[in-house]
Amino acid sequence: MRAIRLFLSILGVLMVLLGLVWIGQGSGYFPYPASSFMINQTPWIYWGSLVAVAGVIIGFISRRLGD
Numbered sequence: 001m002r003a004i005r006l007f008l009s010i011l012g013v014l015m016v017l018l019g020l021v022w023i024g025q026g027s028g029y030f031p032y033p034a035s036s037f038m039i040n041q042t043p044w045i046y047w048g049s050l051v052a053v054a055g056v057i058i059g060f061i062s063r064r065l066g067d
Contacts, residue, residue, distance in 0.1 A: 005062050012059030019052025 024030030026044030038044045 001065060005065050008058055008062030008065070012055045012057075012062060015055025015058065016052050017055075019048040019050070019055060022048030022051065024048075 021030060022038065022044045025032075025036060025038040026041050026046075026048060028040040031039045
């Protein structure tokens with residue numbers, strides 16, 4: 001059970017970070033690499049938000065598994 005909690009915690013953090021990068025690129029605040037197709041594209045803000053929220057939910061579930 002401990003390995004599953006660790007895996008889900010890491011997965012949740014990575015999903016939140018990935019979602020924030022997608023939000024940053026979609027909004028134009030993080031234009032790297034300059035040739036990225038995601039820069040200033042509004043759908044990536046929504047996808048990034050969805051992935052970040054899913055990561056928070058997975059992180060919350062992983063913390064509740066041990067209780």
